[in-house]
Amino acid sequence: MTADTPIIELRGIVKRFGTLTVLRDIDFDIRRGEFFSLLGASGCGKTTLLRILAGIEQPSGGTLTIDGQPMTGVPANKRPTNMVFQSYAIFPHLNVEENIGYGLRNIAISKDDARARVAEAIALVKLDGLATRNAHQLSGGQRQRVALARALVCQPKVLLLDEPLSALDKKLREDMQQELRALQRTVGITFVFVTHDQEEALTLSDRIAVMSGGKVLQIDTPKGLYERPNCLEVAGFVGTMNLFPATLRQVANGRAEADGGALGTFSGAPAEGIAPGKPIFAAVRPEKILIAAGQAPVGENAVRGRVSAISYLGDRSHYIVNVPGVEAPVQVYRSNLAPAGGDAGEGAEVTLSWDAANALFLGR
Amino acid sequence: MTAVSEPVAASRTRDAERVRRWLRGYGLLSPALAVMIAMLALPVAALVLLSFWTQHGFELDRSPTIENYAQLVRLKDEPTVWFGIPFYFAYPVPAILMIKSLVMSLSATVAVIALAYPMAYFLAFRVTRNKAMWIILITIPFWTSYLLRVFAWKIVLGFNGAINSGLKALGIIDQPLEFLLYNPGAVVITLAHSWVAFAILPIYVSLEKIDRSLLEAASDLGDSKLKRFLRITLPLSAPGTVAAALLVFIPTVGDYVTPTLVGGPGGTMIGNLVQELFLKQNNAPLGAAVAITMMLIIAVIVAIFLWAIGYRRIRSRRM
Amino acid sequence: MLRRLDAVWIYAILFVIFLYGPVLLMPVFALNDGTFATFPLKGFTLKNFSSMAANTSMILALQNSLKIAISVAILATALAIPASLALTRFRLPGGGPIQSFMMLPLVIPSIVIAVALLVIILKIFGIQLSLWTVAAGHVLICLPFCMSVLMARLEGFDPSLEEASRDLGCTAWQTFWRLTFPLAVPGVISSLLMGFIISFDEFVIAFFLTGTENTLPVYLFSQLRFPNKLPGVLALGSLILVGSAVLVIAAEVIRKRGAPSNNPGDY
Numbered sequence: 001m002t003a004d005t006p007i008i009e010l011r012g013i014v015k016r017f018g019t020l021t022v023l024r025d026i027d028f029d030i031r032r033g034e035f036f037s038l039l040g041a042s043g044c045g046k047t048t049l050l051r052i053l054a055g056i057e058q059p060s061g062g063t064l065t066i067d068g069q070p071m072t073g074v075p076a077n078k079r080p081t082n083m084v085f086q087s088y089a090i091f092p093h094l095n096v097e098e099n100i101g102y103g104l105r106n107i108a109i110s111k112d113d114a115r116a117r118v119a120e121a122i123a124l125v126k127l128d129g130l131a132t133r134n135a136h137q138l139s140g141g142q143r144q145r146v147a148l149a150r151a152l153v154c155q156p157k158v159l160l161l162d163e164p165l166s167a168l169d170k171k172l173r174e175d176m177q178q179e180l181r182a183l184q185r186t187v188g189i190t191f192v193f194v195t196h197d198q199e200e201a202l203t204l205s206d207r208i209a210v211m212s213g214g215k216v217l218q219i220d221t222p223k224g225l226y227e228r229p230n231c232l233e234v235a236g237f238v239g240t241m242n243l244f245p246a247t248l249r250q251v252a253n254g255r256a257e258a259d260g261g262a263l264g265t266f267s268g269a270p271a272e273g274i275a276p277g278k279p280i281f282a283a284v285r286p287e288k289i290l291i292a293a294g295q296a297p298v299g300e301n302a303v304r305g306r307v308s309a310i311s312y313l314g315d316r317s318h319y320i321v322n323v324p325g326v327e328a329p330v331q332v333y334r335s336n337l338a339p340a341g342g343d344a345g346e347g348a349e350v351t352l353s354w355d356a357a358n359a360l361f362l363g364r
Numbered sequence: 365m366t367a368v369s370e371p372v373a374a375s376r377t378r379d380a381e382r383v384r385r386w387l388r389g390y391g392l393l394s395p396a397l398a399v400m401i402a403m404l405a406l407p408v409a410a411l412v413l414l415s416f417w418t419q420h421g422f423e424l425d426r427s428p429t430i431e432n433y434a435q436l437v438r439l440k441d442e443p444t445v446w447f448g449i450p451f452y453f454a455y456p457v458p459a460i461l462m463i464k465s466l467v468m469s470l471s472a473t474v475a476v477i478a479l480a481y482p483m484a485y486f487l488a489f490r491v492t493r494n495k496a497m498w499i500i501l502i503t504i505p506f507w508t509s510y511l512l513r514v515f516a517w518k519i520v521l522g523f524n525g526a527i528n529s530g531l532k533a534l535g536i537i538d539q540p541l542e543f544l545l546y547n548p549g550a551v552v553i554t555l556a557h558s559w560v561a562f563a564i565l566p567i568y569v570s571l572e573k574i575d576r577s578l579l580e581a582a583s584d585l586g587d588s589k590l591k592r593f594l595r596i597t598l599p600l601s602a603p604g605t606v607a608a609a610l611l612v613f614i615p616t617v618g619d620y621v622t623p624t625l626v627g628g629p630g631g632t633m634i635g636n637l638v639q640e641l642f643l644k645q646n647n648a649p650l651g652a653a654v655a656i657t658m659m660l661i662i663a664v665i666v667a668i669f670l671w672a673i674g675y676r677r678i679r680s681r682r683m
Numbered sequence: 684m685l686r687r688l689d690a691v692w693i694y695a696i697l698f699v700i701f702l703y704g705p706v707l708l709m710p711v712f713a714l715n716d717g718t719f720a721t722f723p724l725k726g727f728t729l730k731n732f733s734s735m736a737a738n739t740s741m742i743l744a745l746q747n748s749l750k751i752a753i754s755v756a757i758l759a760t761a762l763a764i765p766a767s768l769a770l771t772r773f774r775l776p777g778g779g780p781i782q783s784f785m786m787l788p789l790v791i792p793s794i795v796i797a798v799a800l801l802v803i804i805l806k807i808f809g810i811q812l813s814l815w816t817v818a819a820g821h822v823l824i825c826l827p828f829c830m831s832v833l834m835a836r837l838e839g840f841d842p843s844l845e846e847a848s849r850d851l852g853c854t855a856w857q858t859f860w861r862l863t864f865p866l867a868v869p870g871v872i873s874s875l876l877m878g879f880i881i882s883f884d885e886f887v888i889a890f891f892l893t894g895t896e897n898t899l900p901v902y903l904f905s906q907l908r909f910p911n912k913l914p915g916v917l918a919l920g921s922l923i924l925v926g927s928a929v930l931v932i933a934a935e936v937i938r939k940r941g942a943p944s945n946n947p948g949d950y
Contacts, residue, residue, distance in 0.1 A: 089847035103851030389773030396766035407799035529721035618792025
């Protein structure tokens with residue numbers, strides 16, 4: 001077993017509850033030591049997939065391998081995984097150290113070793129001094145730490161986290177994100193993290209699997225997902241994307257040209273699986289669009305519109321521009337670092353343009 | 365990537381696992397279920413069987429016959445008149461007692477719901493502190509000896525009882541009021557008192573479950589307090605109220621203790637007849653037939669009642 | 684504290700008086716120095732209570748009742764624990780109908796249960812009536828109560844607790860003893876107490892199914908006919924009422940105190 005082999009291999013995992021199929025043909029690997037997120041709206045199957053990894057749910061089909069061992073028929077208590085539950089599932093009849101030490105009773109180690117490991121885990125999650133607190137005396141953040149320590153103390157090969165930060169308020173959540181990331185670097189364990197919050201996923205993860213309707217749409221690094229979404233759904237789920245309708249004209253050498261009709265022509269990078277003649281969208285991120293006052297001629301990757309609203313957000317300004325022929329208003333972020341090109345006020349005619357390298361063609 | 369077809373062995377393991385899980389569940393259930401079958405299903409079946417046999421003196425005739433049931437409905441020409449109602453039955457006692465029991469039990473049920481609903485409402489909406497204490501206070505009487513609670517009414521209503529002696533001591537009456545005890549009214553009061561605590565809990569639970577924002581919304585939309593109660597609270601607490609009514613009605617029809625202690629000759633119920641047929645007249649088969657008929661009549665009444673009020677609809681409205 | 688004394692409050696107070704009034708007359712008259720339960724009260728006495736010690740048939744009946752009630756409480760709870768687990772933890776096919784079936788004794792008039800058991804015991808199996816036949820009948824009627832208490836308790840806690848225990852390496856058996864049972868203890872105690880009270884106070888089934896020996900309620904019933912036994916009955920009744928009330932309060936307090944709570948700061 002070398003460091004290159006994946007820690008988790010999912011092959012054709014299917015999960016049905018009665019007649020309802022919640023996971024279809026899930027097929028990917030998770031690498032050793034990475035912080036991997038399953039991102040998707042509620043009901044996309046991400047939590048079910050996590051519970052299948054934990055052995056709490058059994059897949060209806062397909063195979064799962066963890067660290068080279070096939071997991072079919074292996075119950076939750078025999079798997080090298082531990083989980084941080086969304087509700088934290090702190091045992092209410094036990095105190096902090098009894099909760100954390102719960103799993104160690106099932107491992108053949110001496111009482112002294114167990115005590116030492118619990119103490120170590122308490123220090124790791126910064127719960128010093130709370131060892132004998134009762135479960136019901138803990139705050140939300142403290143419960144979350146107990147749940148984390150309780151799972152980590154068992155030294156799992158994979159730590160599974162089911163939306164562990166969703167119950168915390170915004171400030172605490174942001175602090176915990178940083179801490180979780182640092183913790184993962186320290187312990188070096190593979191983390192599989194379920195979340196519906198795209199910002200959280202982008203902040204924390206080495207790689208993210210975007211899920212929808214029981215399928216994995218794309219697996220990539222945060223940068224890859226943002227820069228090169230492989231479909232409209234991913235583009236819409238991760239960040240904001242402007243979409244200009246067009247028809248694909250030709251593809252050559254990873255470059256494509258499209259006819260936007262009254263919008264002019266577009267060029268950019270084509271997503272996989274689109275062919276000339278097909279209706280597409282030219283997709284451009286808001287911060288990649290340049291906004292200029294006045295009516296420059298419509299040309300390649302340049303369209304005209306009228307500013308309908310401007311929000312000043314401190315570091316940048318957020319423009320909403322109506323472009324005839326484009327359904328949703330175009331959103332443009334403009335850094336306030338730039339010297340005021342301030343003539344483009346609300347109601348002004350503007351020209352929007354972008355570099356071909358920043359445009360992506362996605363199938364409609 | 366192409367889908368990897370699922371290995372047959374893995375699928376089998378999963379099915380076997382699910383079946384094993386079911387077997388474990390049924391295994392855990394089996395001792396209690398065995399007791400229930402041996403001590404409820406079988407005895408009731410035996411009771412049914414017995415009702416098709418006949419008793420001749422000390423001899424039990426095991427040849428199957430519907431004679432016992434026929435005896436309950438056999439007609440004659442001369443009616444037995446009871447409260448102005450002519451009964452054309454040759455053996456009118458069971459029919460009269462059945463109707464009497466139903467009327468008394470129904471009156472008691474109505475009284476119970478009328479008494480319990482405001483109390484449940486009070487617990488759900490008015491009590492803010494010491495709620496647990498109040499609930500315990502209300503439930504204690506139900507758990508303490510049924511026999512003694514019924515007997516207490518004998519002390520209250522009796523010829524030399526608390527009411528009579530109290531009124532006499534106060535100089536309000538000279539002679540004890542004899543109409544207090546040993547009549548159907550005494551039975552109904554006692555039944556209502558004995559069961560009212562039992563009825564509060566289901567009603568309370570259904571009131572407590574009502575989302576308070578629904579009430580706020582109703583007020584916001586212009587309902588007065590009374591209208592809001594009639595349009596929101598009452599319909600949403602219907603399932604609990606219906607459950608409470610049934611939990612009182614069904615067992616009280618066959619009650620034995622209350623009519624025996626406070627009913628007197630005029631306040632006897634069908635349960636007294638069953639007891640008498642079994643223990644005094646030594647006619648267990650006829651007693652069994654009476655008991656079974658009583659159960660069937662109760663079941664039919666309950667079914668008609670649930671159908672008439674559309675219980676399924678009421679229940680499904682719960683979110 | 685000033686409470687708003689509106690109609691509902693007044694009703695509640697009257698209701699409690701109605702609920703407790705008749706029953707509380709029993710200890711009042713038991714402590715009254717007179718042969719009849721009548722007003723005006725004559726004077727305070729404890730002689731009705733002290734004379735109970737010499738009443739051997741009553742003490743025998745009390746011992747019988749205690750024996751039955753303790754065995755019934757333990758048996759019914761022991762049967763109810765695994766059954767409640769099965770109905771709350773395993774999504775069993777047919778679980779719903781089975782549960783309804785188990786709750787049937789709640790709505791069948793006890794006289795029907797009594798005669799049905801009488802028939803099967805005497806006419807079908809030909810077993811002699813005894814305290815054991817009474818206990819058997821009591822287990823049957825206690826089961827639905829014990830199961831309701833235990834199932835409410837087991838359903839009350841977060842299902843991910845047990846998942847977490849499995850995830851941390853416990854087998855189903857270990858999970859039961861380390862997690863489920865400790866959490867269910869208040870329910871178990873409450874179930875034991877309820878089984879005890881129900882059996883101890885039950886009359887109709889005991890009346891039909893007992894042999895030559897009496898339980899306390901059956902003994903009490905036999906005394907009710909004789910007016911001269913009234914003071915003794917009142918004293919015994921008072922003690923039973925107080926005893927039952929104490930046990931009910933204990934059962935309820937334990938059940939409420941241990942109610943599962945998963946929210947921080949939720950007491």
